Amino acid sequence: MYINISVLGKSGLEYSDLVFLAAINQAETEWLIENFKDSDYERFERLSIIKHIKQKSKKEHLYTSLRISEIGKQLLSELEEAPIEEEDKTVFEWLKNYYLKADKEIGNGAKTLRHIRDFRVKSGIEKNNLIKLVLDFLAENEEKSRKLEYIWYYPKTAFATKFDLEESWLWNHFIKNRERLEKTFEQY
16 A cells, blocks of 8 residues: 655644544544544544444444545545656656657557556666567557557456556556566666
């Protein structure tokens, strides 16, 4: 799991609050009742990151109706995203030029840049090795490489919006050819 520390620092939350955010998001009511302090509850409410749904009865504990607000969901989303680094932009620009020269489509540039970042963070493969991996993929997968955006992540359904490394054509190519590719990476 990735935590963007700079977003956390700007949010007004403490590091320990991440556990409470996760518990509220997962509706872990019993755990919250035992561990969530009134002072934390008040701070979360002041930051507008929680809300309440209608309780089934007035006898229920207040935390049974506790949920993450829209502001809280946005914060969680931002906390899980790594910043786009200069090397991601460099890889994107190089591959964009390569694709344009090959008369292929780029797709959504902003989404492709995010996919490059997500792939780098989750796979641990960086800059030059990433370009080598893409070129190796393109040499073997002409039919899948018509649009740059899709080699990183092609969602199975229209509702799949979060990057999933296991669903990446590029990652699957790497896994299939791991030994050969890692030797290539070591040469440079």
